[in-house]
Amino acid sequence: MTRLEIDFISDIACPWCAIGLQALEQALRNIGPELEVELRFQPFELNPRMPREGEDVREHLKAKYGIDDARIDEGAELMRQRGAALGFHFGPRSRIWNTFDAHRLLHAAGLQDLALQRSLKHALLQAYHGEGLNPSDPDLLRRVAQAAGMDAATVDAVLASDLHAREVREAENFWLQSGIQAVPAVVLNRQHLISGGQPVEVFERALREVGQLASPRPT
Numbered sequence: 001m002t003r004l005e006i007d008f009i010s011d012i013a014c015p016w017c018a019i020g021l022q023a024l025e026q027a028l029r030n031i032g033p034e035l036e037v038e039l040r041f042q043p044f045e046l047n048p049r050m051p052r053e054g055e056d057v058r059e060h061l062k063a064k065y066g067i068d069d070a071r072i073d074e075g076a077e078l079m080r081q082r083g084a085a086l087g088f089h090f091g092p093r094s095r096i097w098n099t100f101d102a103h104r105l106l107h108a109a110g111l112q113d114l115a116l117q118r119s120l121k122h123a124l125l126q127a128y129h130g131e132g133l134n135p136s137d138p139d140l141l142r143r144v145a146q147a148a149g150m151d152a153a154t155v156d157a158v159l160a161s162d163l164h165a166r167e168v169r170e171a172e173n174f175w176l177q178s179g180i181q182a183v184p185a186v187v188l189n190r191q192h193l194i195s196g197g198q199p200v201e202v203f204e205r206a207l208r209e210v211g212q213l214a215s216p217r218p219t
Contacts, residue, residue: 001036002211009042009175009185012099012135013050015079015090016197018125020184022086027203035211040110041121042175043103043168044183047096052136054097082197089130097128097136104164105145107171108154120148 008024010017028037047060061072080090102124110117123144127133133140138159145155157163175185186194186203188210194203207213 001034002213003036003038004207004211005189006037006039007042007187007190008039009044009180009187010183011044011046012102012124012128013046013096014044014183015083015129017184018088018090018129019079019082019086020186020197021121021125022083022088023198023200024186024203026086026200027207030200030204031207031211031213034213035207038114039118040114041106041117043106043172044175044180044185045099045103045172046183047098048100048172050096050098052098054095054134054136057093057096060096083129086200088125091130091132093129093132095134097134099135100165100168101138101141101159102135103168104158105141105150105155107164107168108158109145109148109150112150112154116149120145120150123148 006024008021010020028035058069058072061067067075076090083090106117106120106124109120124135127140127144128135135141141159142152142155146152182195184195184197188194188206192206192210194206
């Protein structure tokens with residue numbers, strides 16, 4: 001069995017991160033038990049100065065990328081189709097919010113158990129991209145984190161303070177200084193980078209090459 005460390009650098013606000021995670025996990029399922037993986041979620045904020053009240057998502061995209069409604073709708077439909085093919089449902093989203101507290105919770109979950117962190121990551125992506133809910137709302141974060149398996153005391157300790165703020169900032173700076181400028185970014189064994197929400201076969205090929213696993217036989 002080959003062991004591989006995977007750092008999945010992403011933001012809750014990033015729809016392509018939801019697609020990339022689904023594709024990566026499908027690639028891992030395709031490979032199966034011959035590859036032992038340690039998957040960690042690393043923080044990245046697309047909009048670190050986003051106010052707590054958030055912004056209208058269309059106005060935000062127009063201002064940030066200089067695109068019109070037609071381009072926004074075209075991109076949303078492409079993401080919807082890619083997500084659906086991978087089992088992820090994109091629902092309507094009217095606003096974009098600050099995600100720093102969500103990253104602090106993910107950090108706390110990772111300290112406890114990587115499987116818990118993974119469960120929380122999925123739950124946060126579903127809450128925002130699937131249901132259009134606010135990932136900066138303490139009540140939502142508390143509900144989602146506890147449903148994912150975090151104990152109430154740990155969740156309250158994070159949300160009632162700046163616990164893990166320094167660690168999250170340090171991790172964000174580390175990846176920025178390492179050259180990560182966009183997400184999702186998937187780093188294998190701290191050496192090999194896969195950028196973007198790639199198709200399943202791209203992830204699978206990279207995992208096999210880095211893990212030095214045989215390619216699947218054609219059927």
